[in-house]
Structures are given as C-alpha cells and as structure tokens.
Amino acid sequence: MRNNLLCAFGLAIAFLASGCSDSKTNKRLPHIGNHSTTEKVVDGKTVIDTNYYQVPEFRFLNQDSVYISSADFADKIYITNFFFTHCPSICPTMQRNLLQVYEKYKDDNRVAFLSHSIDFKYDSPSVLKSYADKLGVTNQQWQFVTGEKKDIYGIADHYYVYTKEDESAPGGYDHQGYLVLIDGQRHIRGAYDGTNDEQVKQLFEDLAILLEENK
Template identity: 70%
Template sequence: MKRNLTTYLSVVALSSALFACSGTSEKKLPIIGERETEERVVDGKTVVDTIYHQIPSFSFINQDSVEITDKDFDNKVYVANFFFTHCPSICPTMQRNLLKVYEKYKDDEQVAFLSHSIDFKYDTPSVLKSYAEKLGVTNKQWQFVTGDKKAIYGIADKYLVYTKEDENAPGGYDHQSYLVLIDPQKRIRGAYDGTNDEQVAQLFVDLEILLKEQ
C-alpha cells in the first residue's frame, strides 16, 4: 500500500514526543520515507548501510521557459510544494505563507524553493511568470515549474504528496497543501501544512535546524 506524508508525519510526531521526554537537548530532524539496508564488506568486516528515500532526478520547464533539473538544487536545502495558479481553495494561503519563508531567506544561496503546477493544461510558463510576479517573487531562488501529467504527478508521488485530477474538486484538482523540506542529499526532512500558521512557524524553526546540520 502506498504511503503518503500524512502516515509518516504521525510516526514522526510520536517520535518527537518521545525525544522531548528523553531530555536530550540536541535536536536533529527525522529522515522521512521508506528505507532499506544494504550490506558491504570493508576491511573484511560486514558494514550495514541505510538507504533512505530520496527525490529522484527530474526535469521541468520553469516560468522563464528554461529547463530546471534536480541538479539546480544540488548542495541546497529547498522547500517544495504542489499548486495551480487558478486554485480557489488552499493554494492562495499556502503560497502566501511560503512567500514569508522566501522573504526571510531571499538571496541566501543555501536555500531554494520549488513550486510544481499540477495544472499541466493551463499553467504555461507565461502564466507561471505572471503568477510569480504578482506573488512578489523577484529572483531565481523560487522556481515555478510545469511539465506533462505523468512527470508532475510522478514526482508528487516521490515527495509523498497526494495529487489528482478531480472534476468535483475546487478548480478541478485535488491535492495536499504540504510544504516539503528537502536536504542537500535530496531526502525529505519535514512536511508542513502550508495553510496552518503553527506548522508554517515550525517550518521556520526546522529550516534553521537543517541549515545548521549541513
């Protein structure tokens, strides 16, 4: 059965509560997603490595009609989400809250932002460009990208975010409002409801923790 972030975050919340009760002062963010173990032999001894879930290679077109790939986020901490420009429900609040994070870290080369449009029919690069400008994005630190349905919905699965075309949903698309925090190794380190002020505040805190970890 495919898991999404909701399932993992329930486990993380329980682990965090146990961590707090332990009295340990040094905090480190969890690594979210499935994991596997792999054995290798080093100097005659068997070493067990943990292989964590990672965001795979990708390629999309941004608001400037330029190809954006996973390589553009190498050695960066970034926040990713899924939206569409004419969304009448959760997107306006989610994007305004993400803008607050962008404004704090504007021009910080360690931090980037990546918004994937799930409306592959309407959200062309020019539409995304206009949207970004109206939102208040003034540099290349925050990328707005589009692609074909298979690519966009496929990468959403890798971020463990639910997305779906649904004619009964507001605007014709159903999706979660998670802001997903990714480390330089392309691993998921946190996810926050972009419509919830408390969770957005936690994103600010956790982003600082992750930056100090690097």
Template identity: 70%
Template sequence: MKLKLTTYLSAFAFSSIFVACTETNEKKLPIIGERATEERIVDGRTVVDTIYHQIPAFAFLNQDSVEITEKYFDNKVYVANFFFTHCPSICPTMQRNLLKVYEKYKDDERIAFLSHSIDFKYDSPSVLKSYAEKLGVTNEQWQFVTGEKKEIYGIADKYLVYTKEDQDAPGGYDHQSYLVLIDQQKRIRGAYDGTNDEQVAQLFNDLETLLKE
C-alpha cells in the same frame, strides 16, 4: 502501496517530541520515507548501510521556459510544494505563507524553493511567470515549474504528496497543502501544512535546525 506523508508524520509525532525532551545535543530532524539496508565489505568486515528515500532525477520547464533539473538544487536545502495558479481554495494561503519563508531567506544561497503546478493544461511558463511576479518573487531562488501530467504527478508521489485531477474538486484538482522540506542529500526531513500558521512557524524553526546539521 506507497505511504503518504500523513502516515509518516503521525508515526514521527511521538518520537520527535521524545527527542526534543530528552536529547541534550542539538536536535536533528527525522528522515521521512521508506528505507532499505545494504551490506558492503570494509576491511574484511560486513558493514550495513541504511538507504533512505530520496527525490529522484527530474526535468521540468520553469517560469522562464528554461529546463530545471534536480541539479539546480544540489547542495541546497529546499522547500517544495504542489499548487495551481487559479486554485480557489488552499493555494492562495499556502503560497502567501511560503512567501514569508522566501522573504526571510531571500538571496541566501543555501536555500531554494520549488513549486510544481499540477494544472498541466493551463499553467504554461508564461502563466507561471505572471503568477510569480504578482506573488512578489523577484529572483531565481524560487522556481515555478510545469510538465506533462505523468511527470508532475509522478514526482508528487516521490514527495509523498497526494495530487489528483478531479472535476468535483475546487478548480478541478485535488491536492495536499504540504510544504515539504528537503535536505542537501534530497531526503525528506519535514512536511508542514501551508495553510496552518503553527505548522508554518515550525517550518521556520526546522529550517534553522536543518541548516545547522
């Protein structure tokens, strides 16, 4: 069974504190997710490489009805999350907090934002367009995307974020409020509760750390 972000974040909590307290060089963020090793021969010697979990290829429609793929985020740091436009619980706070990050880095070509709607029934591109405009997004740096249920929920698993269609949940969908930080190699480098001011502040700090790597 694939582990979710909560498990990895608990595991990294102590090690991150230890690195911050003992390391004299610039801090580096952990790489989150499952990993494997691969052997190769270089100049007659066996070299062992670590293969890290990465976000795979994807294709979704954005708020302008244009297909957006993983290539849009090549060589960029980006923040991803999962929401739906009529969410009555965590989404408004999560998106307002992510907007603060967007506003700080607006027009910074090194950074992008990606919000996946988990309401595949209602959140059409035109609905996402209206939502983005009301939120205050004015450029293509922040993409809002929709797709088939299998595709959206499948990519959520790759971000290690829990999402579920649930009639008993507020608005009919259950999901986590993580803002997931992805590096230029499409590896997960951090996750932050978008409804928690302290964790959002940590996202600001970690973004700067990642940009310096």
C-alpha cells in the same frame, strides 16, 4: 495509494507535533520514507550503512520557459509544494506562508524553493511568471514549474503529496498543501501543512536545524 501517502506524512506531522525532542537535542531532523541497510567491512569490522529514501531526478519547464532539473538543486536545501495559479481554496494561504520563508532566506544560496503547478492545461510558463511576479518573487531562488501530467503527478507521489485532477474539487483539482523540506541529497526531512501557522512556524525552526546540520 492515497492512504499510503497520508500515512507517511501523517507520521511525519505527528513526529513534528510531538516537539521533535530527539532531533532538536541532536540537532538532526528525521529522514522520511522507506530506508534500507547494507553491510560492508571496514578495517575488519562489519559496518551497517543506512540508505535513506531519495526523491528521484526530475526535469521541468520553469516560469522563464527554461528547463530546470534536480541538478540545479544539488547540495541545496529546498522546500517544494504543489499548487495551481487559479486555486480558490488552500493555495493562496499556502503560498503566502511559503513567501514568508522565501523572504527570510532571500538571496541565501543555501536555500531554494520549488513550486509545481498541477494544472498542466492552463499554467503555462507565462502564466507562472505572472503569478510569481504578483506573489512578490524577485529572483531565481524560487522556481515555478510545469510539465506533462504524468511527470508532475508522478513526482508528487515521490514527495508523498496527494494530487488529482477532479472536476468536483474547487478549481478542478484535489491536492494537499504540504510544504516538503528536502536536503541536499534529495532526502525528505520534513512535511508541514502550509495552511497551518503552527506547522509553518515548525518549518522555520526545522529549516534552521537542517542548515546547521549541513555546515
């Protein structure tokens, strides 16, 4: 499973690193994940529709002890990631970089942010609320959520992000620091190493492209 996830986002990162010449020229980003096609007849002609991979519906408890779901992100572009509040390794850098994106698009209702805690034991809603306040999040545009282990780790698989409870890892959890860019139909459109300044810069550029595409 982990090798498959690394491969999927490895291809995405390679595409982004190559300069995205096709997507920038055409003002469109790639769709990440397995696709399928269906045929239909329109005006006597056979037309092929592409069915892009879609993140499944979800429901989690947020920092205000309120359940939020995929319906709250309908028709919105959102950036999602996986972290835990006492993470001693990649999370502080990843979240500070994501905060830069949040600050640029703060109060822009076209864009949302969703951070999943993978520490289902400690990161209660009140802990997440305190963390969000300290980070500098001042509105509901950025949601911090928790849930049962199977649900959090399950949705991580659907975003192609590796997460694992691991006593030997720093803080007791092993995970990747991807910032995953999702469009309004829950299609994955980009993946960026949240600890890498160049990839965070690419996220800024690609988010602008996706917003233009959605006009």
